[in-house]
Amino acid sequence: MSVLPASLPLRVSHAARLRGEVRVPPDKSITHRALLLAAMAAGTSRLRSASTALDPHSTVSCLRALGVTVEPALEAGQTPSATGPGGLAGAIDWIVRSPGWLGWRAPNGPLDCGNSGTTMRLLAGLLAGSHIAAELDGDASLRTRPMRRIVEPLRAMGASVEAAGSDDRPPLRVRGWRPLDALDWSTVVPSAQVKSAILLAGLAAAGTTTVREAVQTRDHTERMLRARGVAVESGQDRDGTSWAVSVEGPTQVPPLDEAIPGDFSAAAFWLVAGAAHPDAELRLRAVGLNPTRRAALDLLRAMGAVVEEQPDAPAAGPSGEAGEPRADLVVRSSALAAIELGPADVARAIDEIPALALAAACARGRTIIRGAGELRHKESDRLVGIVEGLSALGARVELEGDDLRIEGGAGREAHGLRGGPVASHADHRLAMTFAIAGLIATGDTSLEGAAAAAVSYPGFFDDLERVRQ
Numbered sequence: 273m274s275v276l277p278a279s280l281p282l283r284v285s286h287a288a289r290l291r292g293e294v295r296v297p298p299d300k301s302i303t304h305r306a307l308l309l310a311a312m313a314a315g316t317s318r319l320r321s322a323s324t325a326l327d328p329h330s331t332v333s334c335l336r337a338l339g340v341t342v343e344p345a346l347e348a349g350q351t352p353s354a355t356g357p358g359g360l361a362g363a364i365d366w367i368v369r370s371p372g373w374l375g376w377r378a379p380n381g382p383l384d385c386g387n388s389g390t391t392m393r394l395l396a397g398l399l400a401g402s403h404i405a406a407e408l409d410g411d412a413s414l415r416t417r418p419m420r421r422i423v424e425p426l427r428a429m430g431a432s433v434e435a436a437g438s439d440d441r442p443p444l445r446v447r448g449w450r451p452l453d454a455l456d457w458s459t460v461v462p463s464a465q466v467k468s469a470i471l472l473a474g475l476a477a478a479g480t481t482t483v484r485e486a487v488q489t490r491d492h493t494e495r496m497l498r499a500r501g502v503a504v505e506s507g508q509d510r511d512g513t514s515w516a517v518s519v520e521g522p523t524q525v526p527p528l529d530e531a532i533p534g535d536f537s538a539a540a541f542w543l544v545a546g547a548a549h550p551d552a553e554l555r556l557r558a559v560g561l562n563p564t565r566r567a568a569l570d571l572l573r574a575m576g577a578v579v580e581e582q583p584d585a586p587a588a589g590p591s592g593e594a595g596e597p598r599a600d601l602v603v604r605s606s607a608l609a610a611i612e613l614g615p616a617d618v619a620r621a622i623d624e625i626p627a628l629a630l631a632a633a634c635a636r637g638r639t640i641i642r643g644a645g646e647l648r649h650k651e652s653d654r655l656v657g658i659v660e661g662l663s664a665l666g667a668r669v670e671l672e673g674d675d676l677r678i679e680g681g682a683g684r685e686a687h688g689l690r691g692g693p694v695a696s697h698a699d700h701r702l703a704m705t706f707a708i709a710g711l712i713a714t715g716d717t718s719l720e721g722a723a724a725a726a727v728s729y730p731g732f733f734d735d736l737e738r739v740r741q
Contacts, residue, residue, distance in 0.1 A: 318529040
C-alpha cells in the first residue's frame with residue numbers, strides 16, 4: 273500500500289482505458305458499529321475483514337482508552353499488517369475482549385476521535401448510558417462539525433453532555449447515567465449517525481426509545497442489533513409521514529463473530545469511473561448492497577449506467593456479513609443522461625453525492641441536485657468543494673442555496689473535462705472524486721491533498737494505478 277506525502281500534489285493523467293478487478297476496502301460504517309457493539313458486550317468478539325482506514329482506527333483508539341482490548345487476530349508466527357485475509361488491502365481481523373459496557377473505565381485523558389464524526393456521535397450515545405464520564409475531542413475539522421443534533425436528545429434522556437465549543441461543537445464532555453429516560457425523538461435532518469447515537473443510548477433506557485425520520489436512513493445499526501438478538505421495530509408511521517425505529521431497554525448486547533462486507537461508498541467512485549469513461553469495464557468484488565445504502569447505484573442506473581449485479585453468498589461464519597447482502601458489480605462505459613435528485617435522494621446517497629456530481633458533469637443535459645445542505649457539515653463544505661473542483665476541470669456547475677446545477681457534456685464521447693489544479697480540502701471523498709475525474713479528463717490533473725483518501729480508502733491510489741491502461 274503506497275503512502276502519499278500529505279503536502280505534495282498528486283498528478284493524475286488521463287487513462288486511455290480502464291480494465292480490471294477491484295476489491296474495495298471493508299465498509300467503514302459497519303466497522304465502526306461492529307467495534308462499538310463488540311465493546312458493549314461482555315466477552316470476546318471476532319471481526320473479520322474490518323476496515324483499517326483512519327476513521328475506524330480512531331474508534332479502536334478510543335475503545336482501548338476505555339479499557340477494551342482490541343488486537344489483531346494473528347495465527348502463529350504472523351505479524352500485524354495492513355493487508356488482511358486473502359491479501360485484501362485495508363482489511364484486518366480484530367479480536368475484541370471487553371468487560372462489557374458497565375465495566376468500562378474512565379479514560380486518563382480526552383478520547384481522540386481524530387476526523388471521525390461517526391466515532392464521536394455513536395460513542396457519545398454509548399457513554400450517555402454508561403457509569404463513567406469522558407471527554408470526546410478531535411482534529412480541527414471535527415471541532416467545526418455540529419453536534420447539537422445528538423447533544424439535545426442525549427440530554428433529554430438524562431445524560432449530562434456539555435460542549436466546549438460554540439453551538440454545541442466539540443469537545444464534548446459526557447457523563448453517563450443509568451437508567452436513562454426513554455425518548456420519542458423526531459430528527460430535524462435525517463442522519464444515520466444521530467439515529468444510531470439515540471438508539472444505542474436507548475439500550476440503557478427504561479422503556480421504549482423511538483427515533484422518527486422524514487426518510488429512512490441507512491439501517492446498519494438496526495441490522496447489527498437484530499443479529500445480536502436485540503428486538504428492533506421499524507417501519508412507516510401510521511400517518512405515513514415518517515420512518516420510525518424503536519428499541520426496548522434496558523438490554524444487554526452479547527458478543528458475536530461477524531465479517532464486514534465491502535464498502536459501497538468506496539465502490540461508488542469506481543462505478544462512476546466505469547460508467548463515465550469512454551472505454552471501461554471494471555469488476556468490483558463483494559460489495560455490500562444494503563437496501564438503504566445502494567441509492568447511488570440506482571441513481572446511476574437512472575442516468576443510463578450499465579451495471580450488472582452478481583449476488584455473492586456470504587462468507588462462512590457464525591453470522592455471515594453482519595446481516596448485509598453483497599454482490600459483485602460489473603460496470604461498463606455508458607451514455608449517461610441528466611436526472612434530478614430531490615432531498616430524499618440526497619439523504620439516501622449523502623456520501624456518494626460528490627461522485628454523482630462528477631457523473632452529472634459527464635452526462636448529457638442538466639442535472640439538478642436539490643436540498644444538499646447536509647453536505648456543508650461534512651469533513652469540509654462539500655458543496656463548495658464540488659463546485660470549485662469540477663469548475664476547475666472545465667465543468668459548468670452552479671450553487672444556488674443548497675441546490676447544485678450541473679451542465680453536462682454531450683455524453684461519453686465529449687464530456688468536456690480537462691485537467692487542471694484541484695484541491696481536496698482535506699476531504700477524503702473530494703480527493704477520490706477529483707482523482708477519478710483526472711482519469712476521465714484530458715491532460716493532467718494536479719490534486720492537492722490526495723493523502724486524505726486514506727481516511728476511508730487506504731489503498732485507493734494503488735487500485736487507481738492497477739486499473740488504468
